[in-house]
Amino acid sequence: MVMRILTTLLILGYSTAVLAQETKIKQDSVSTVLEEISMLVEKKKKIETEMKMAVSVDEFLASSEQISFIKRGAYAWEPMLNNMSTERSTLTIDGMHIFGACTDKMDPITSYVESNNLSTIDIKSGQEGGMHGSTIAGSIDLKRKTTAFGRSNPWAGGYQTGYEFNNKQFFNLANVSFSGKKLAGDASIAYREASNYKDGNNDEVKHSQYKKFNTSLGLAYKTSELSSVRLDAIFDVAKDVGFPALPMDLWLSRAIITSLSYKQLFEDQFIKVWDTKVYYNAIEHYMDDTTRPENLVHMDMPGWSTTYGLLSKANFKQGNYSSELQLNAYNNLSIAEMRMYPQDRTERTMFAYSWPWVTTTYAGLSLNNTVEFSEANRVNFGGSIGVNYNYSKYVDFNWIFHPGAPQEKTRFLPSLHANYEIDVNRFNFSIGAGYGHRAPSVSEAYGYYIYNSYDRYDYIGNPDLKNEISNEINASVGYKDQRFSLQAKVNYFYIKNYIIGRILSLGSPMNYQSVGVKGYTSLDYATLFNFALTADYHILDNLHWKGNVTYAKGQDNTKGNLPFIRPFSYNTALHYSYRDFGIQTSVHGDLKQRDFSPEYGESLTPSYTVWNASIDYTFYVNNFKAVVQVGAENLLNEYYSTYADWGNIPRMGRNIFTSFKINF
Amino acid sequence: MYFDIFCRIIQGDRTLELSNTAYLVGDKRNIFVFLLSKLLGVISNTIFFTTMRIFIWIVAMFMLTTACTIDKTDFESENNTVVPDDYEFKEVVSIDKGSYHIRVEALHGKLYKGYNEIRLRITEATTQAPIQEGKVTFLPVLTTLEGNKETCPNQYALTYDKAEEVYKGFSVFTQESTQGDWKITITMEDDNGTLTVSQPIAVEKQVNKNLNMTSFIGSDTESYLIALVAPLKPKVAENELVAAIYKLDSSNTAVGENDPTFKDKYVLAEDYTLLLDPRMPEPSMGNHSSPHNKDLVQKEDGFYYGIVNYTMTGNWTLNFILLNKAGLILKGTKVPTDFTPGVEGKKSELFIDTLF
Numbered sequence A: 001m002v003m004r005i006l007t008t009l010l011i012l013g014y015s016t017a018v019l020a021q022e023t024k025i026k027q028d029s030v031s032t033v034l035e036e037i038s039m040l041v042e043k044k045k046k047i048e049t050e051m052k053m054a055v056s057v058d059e060f061l062a063s064s065e066q067i068s069f070i071k072r073g074a075y076a077w078e079p080m081l082n083n084m085s086t087e088r089s090t091l092t093i094d095g096m097h098i099f100g101a102c103t104d105k106m107d108p109i110t111s112y113v114e115s116n117n118l119s120t121i122d123i124k125s126g127q128e129g130g131m132h133g134s135t136i137a138g139s140i141d142l143k144r145k146t147t148a149f150g151r152s153n154p155w156a157g158g159y160q161t162g163y164e165f166n167n168k169q170f171f172n173l174a175n176v177s178f179s180g181k182k183l184a185g186d187a188s189i190a191y192r193e194a195s196n197y198k199d200g201n202n203d204e205v206k207h208s209q210y211k212k213f214n215t216s217l218g219l220a221y222k223t224s225e226l227s228s229v230r231l232d233a234i235f236d237v238a239k240d241v242g243f244p245a246l247p248m249d250l251w252l253s254r255a256i257i258t259s260l261s262y263k264q265l266f267e268d269q270f271i272k273v274w275d276t277k278v279y280y281n282a283i284e285h286y287m288d289d290t291t292r293p294e295n296l297v298h299m300d301m302p303g304w305s306t307t308y309g310l311l312s313k314a315n316f317k318q319g320n321y322s323s324e325l326q327l328n329a330y331n332n333l334s335i336a337e338m339r340m341y342p343q344d345r346t347e348r349t350m351f352a353y354s355w356p357w358v359t360t361t362y363a364g365l366s367l368n369n370t371v372e373f374s375e376a377n378r379v380n381f382g383g384s385i386g387v388n389y390n391y392s393k394y395v396d397f398n399w400i401f402h403p404g405a406p407q408e409k410t411r412f413l414p415s416l417h418a419n420y421e422i423d424v425n426r427f428n429f430s431i432g433a434g435y436g437h438r439a440p441s442v443s444e445a446y447g448y449y450i451y452n453s454y455d456r457y458d459y460i461g462n463p464d465l466k467n468e469i470s471n472e473i474n475a476s477v478g479y480k481d482q483r484f485s486l487q488a489k490v491n492y493f494y495i496k497n498y499i500i501g502r503i504l505s506l507g508s509p510m511n512y513q514s515v516g517v518k519g520y521t522s523l524d525y526a527t528l529f530n531f532a533l534t535a536d537y538h539i540l541d542n543l544h545w546k547g548n549v550t551y552a553k554g555q556d557n558t559k560g561n562l563p564f565i566r567p568f569s570y571n572t573a574l575h576y577s578y579r580d581f582g583i584q585t586s587v588h589g590d591l592k593q594r595d596f597s598p599e600y601g602e603s604l605t606p607s608y609t610v611w612n613a614s615i616d617y618t619f620y621v622n623n624f625k626a627v628v629q630v631g632a633e634n635l636l637n638e639y640y641s642t643y644a645d646w647g648n649i650p651r652m653g654r655n656i657f658t659s660f661k662i663n664f
Numbered sequence B: 001m002y003f004d005i006f007c008r009i010i011q012g013d014r015t016l017e018l019s020n021t022a023y024l025v026g027d028k029r030n031i032f033v034f035l036l037s038k039l040l041g042v043i044s045n046t047i048f049f050t051t052m053r054i055f056i057w058i059v060a061m062f063m064l065t066t067a068c069t070i071d072k073t074d075f076e077s078e079n080n081t082v083v084p085d086d087y088e089f090k091e092v093v094s095i096d097k098g099s100y101h102i103r104v105e106a107l108h109g110k111l112y113k114g115y116n117e118i119r120l121r122i123t124e125a126t127t128q129a130p131i132q133e134g135k136v137t138f139l140p141v142l143t144t145l146e147g148n149k150e151t152c153p154n155q156y157a158l159t160y161d162k163a164e165e166v167y168k169g170f171s172v173f174t175q176e177s178t179q180g181d182w183k184i185t186i187t188m189e190d191d192n193g194t195l196t197v198s199q200p201i202a203v204e205k206q207v208n209k210n211l212n213m214t215s216f217i218g219s220d221t222e223s224y225l226i227a228l229v230a231p232l233k234p235k236v237a238e239n240e241l242v243a244a245i246y247k248l249d250s251s252n253t254a255v256g257e258n259d260p261t262f263k264d265k266y267v268l269a270e271d272y273t274l275l276l277d278p279r280m281p282e283p284s285m286g287n288h289s290s291p292h293n294k295d296l297v298q299k300e301d302g303f304y305y306g307i308v309n310y311t312m313t314g315n316w317t318l319n320f321i322l323l324n325k326a327g328l329i330l331k332g333t334k335v336p337t338d339f340t341p342g343v344e345g346k347k348s349e350l351f352i353d354t355l356f
C-alpha cells in the first residue's frame, strides 16, 4: 500500500504537477498572517509597461533599468542583469530552476512563459538574489498568477488581442481564474505569430519571424483553514522562429514545466509559512539550417534539458525579526548534439556532442534575515551554502582539449550578504556588501565546439575552471515626497576568476563559419560598475513624468573592456490622462558605445534615439472594463542597432501597434 | 506506468481515495508522511475528478513531451555504423596434418589486406588436447600474377599464450588475393622432427579503414610499408595510434620460401619517427584538425606508438612525415594548417585515410 501511495505520489509529482507558491489566501481568516509576511514580498508590478499595455515578457523586462538584452532576433532575448549574462544570474519561475536546451542561447527561460500567465517579475541584484541558488549578478524570478481562495466573484478573466504592423504580429491572449472556498484555479492560453520585421530603412530583416503558443494551468485546493496544495503546469511551443543574427533558425522548441506544491500557514507561531514544492520540467529544442541556403554544411543540432527539483521554504517572524529559510535542490541533464552532413550525402555523417550528457546536481540552503531596529532603519543579512556536482557522461569529448580532466566535479558555493537601510525624513539610504561563488555553466565547463556567431569562434569548455567569486558593494540614495521621487543606485563587483573565452592556440574550428577556437578560461579578476538614476514626478494629478539614466563599466584585469556592457543610456516618459483617455510618449536611447571591446569581437556602436507614443481609451461593455490602445514605436523610423545586438542586426523600424483588452 | 494511472483515473477508480485523517495538522514530526497524507487528501477529493479532463490533458501533454519529437542519438551504437562491431576471433581455415589439428583464426574469420592478428590453435586430433609450448612458425607467401614470389611483414616465430592456449602472431598482407595467390606455411617442431603444412588462403579487401596501410619508396630509394595496427575502432576521444613500419631489405636476395632468409625480406624500421597531422578532408570541414596529437615513436615491441585525437566521427586523413634516425624526411609533406571552409583538405604525400 505504501508503495502504491508512493508511486502515485511520484507519478503525480513528476508527471503532472506543479506547485505553486504564493497561494494567496486573502479575505480569509489567515489574512493577518499574510499581512505580516507581506513585507517580505516585493510589491507586485503589473505585466505592462508605461508605453504599451500588451507587452511580451521581454518587453516588460526591458522596462527595468537593471536589465539589458542580448538580441539575436525578434524573439527570446537574453536578459542581462547588472550587465552580466545569464550564466551569472539565476533565472527561475516561481523559484524553479529551468535550463535552456540551446547551446546558442536561443531559449532563455523567459521565452517559456507568456505575459498572461505571469503576475510579476521579481528582480534582485547581486547576492541578495541568492535565495534560489548561487549567483553573481542576482536573480530574476518570474512569478506566476495565483488566484486566492474565496474571492467575492468566483470567476474572472481577461482577453487581449492586438496587431503590430511592422512585423504583422497578431496575438491573442486569454486567461480565466476561478476562486471558490476550497478550490481556486488559473488557466491561460496565448498564441502569437509574427512575420519578418522591417528595419529603419524599411528593409526586411530576413529570418525574424516567429510563432509561439503557450498555455498554463494552476489548480489549488484548500486542505484546511491554513493549508493548501497546488498543481501547476505550463506548456510552451515555439515553432519556425527566425534568428537573423545566427546562422540557423529554430524549427521547434517545446517545454513542459510542472510543479506540485504544498503550503502551510501557521498562526501565532514563530514560523509563519512553510511552502514546499517538487517540480519537473523538460525542454526539447531543434534548430534548423535548411532555411539558409547560403550555409555550406547542413547540420542537425538538437538539444534537450530535463530538470527535477525540490524547493522548500519557510518564513519566520518574531517581533522585529523576520527571516526566510530556503532549501533548493535540483538535478539537470543537458544534452546537445551536432551532426554535420557532408556535401556528398552518401558519405558518412560527422557527429559530436556539444553538451556530452552533462548532469548538474545542486543542493543549497539559504537564509535571509531582517531586523527592524525601528520603523526607519533595518538591517538585512544572510547567506547560503550550496553543493554543485557535475558529471559528464561522454567525458572523452572534454579530454580532447583537457586531457585527464575529471569526469565528476564537486564544488562548494558559499555566499554572504548584508545591507543596512535607513530612512531620514524624506531620504532613504542603503549600503550593502556581498560575497558569493558560482559554478561554471554547462557550456563553460563542458561545452564542445559551440559556435558563437558574435565573435565567430568555436568555444570549448574547461571542466577544471575555478569557481567565479564575486565581491560586491552596493549603495543607494533616494528622496521621496508626495509628487517627486529620485533614486540613485550604484553597485560595484570585483569578480575573481572571471570566466570568459580566450583564443586557444590549439586545434582548429569545426563550424565552417568560425575563424578559430576559444577556450573558456578564468581571468584573474574583472570589475563591473553599474549606476542607475531614476526619477518620477507627478507634475499634475493627471500628468506624470518618469525618467532614468544608466551607466556601466566593465573591465578585465588588464583594464581592457568587457563585452556587452551597456553604454550610457537614458529613458524619459510622459503620461497624461484625460477622462477615459491616456496619452503617453517616451524617448530612449544609448549614447555612443565608447568602451567597446574589440578583443571580444565588439565594434563601436553609434548612438541612437528612439521615440515612442501611444494613446488609449477605456470604456465599459456591459460593466466589463475594456481598453483599446494605438501607438507607435520608433516613430521616426530610426535605423539603429544596439551594443548588444548580435551581429549588429538592425532593430525594428517604425512599428504601429494596436491592442484591445477586456477584463471580466 | 503513466498509462496505468491514466486509465484508473478515467474509470474513476476510487481506490485512489484514501483517508487522510490519520495525520492531523498537529502531528507534523514526520513531514514526509504529513505531506503525503495531505496530497492524498486532495487526490481523494471529488474535486479532483471534476477537474479530470484538464488533468488528463496535462498528462497527455507530458507524455507527448517526454516522448521527444526527435530521438536522441544512440552514441554507443553510432560508431558501429561503419566499423564492424565484431571483435571475435573466428576460424579462417582448419588443417589436419598427421595427428594434429591446426585451426587458423583471425578477426571475423577472414584475412584482410593490411594488419591482421593471427592465432593458431593446435590440438592433438584424437584427444583434442592443446599442444603447448611448441615451436611454431608462420609464413605467408604471395605468388604474384607475374609469377614472382613475395612475402610480407610477418611474425615468423609465433608466441605461445598459456592462458588462452593459442599461438599468437600477425601478418601485414600487402595485396588482396586479386593480385596473386597467397599461401601460408606453418611449421611445428615435435619429437619426430618438423612438421610442415601449407594452405592457400584468401586475402580480402580491408573493410575497416582504421587498419589501412600504405607502401612507398622513400627518398633513400628504399621500399617502406606503414600499416595501422590500432585503434580498430576509434572513438571521439584521445586514441592511442599504433602503426607497424617496415622496410624491404634491399640486400636480401632470397627469391622463394625455400631460401631460409626469405622470411626476413621485410625488416622492422628501427628508430624512425612518424610525424602525425590528422585532418578531416571533407570540404565543408575546411581542413579541420585536432589538438594534443603525438607523433609516433618506436617502443620495445617494435611498433610505433602515438596519439591521435578525433574530434568527431567521419572521414579523417592521417597525414604523415616519415623521418629516419638522422631526422631526414623519407616521405611526406607538411600540409596547410589554415582553416579553409569549402576546400577539400590537402593531403601529405604520405597519408592513410581512416573512417569511423
Ligand SMILES: [Cu+2]
Binding pocket: A102, A103, A104, A105, A106, A107, A250, A285, A286, A287
Ligand atoms: Cu538553438
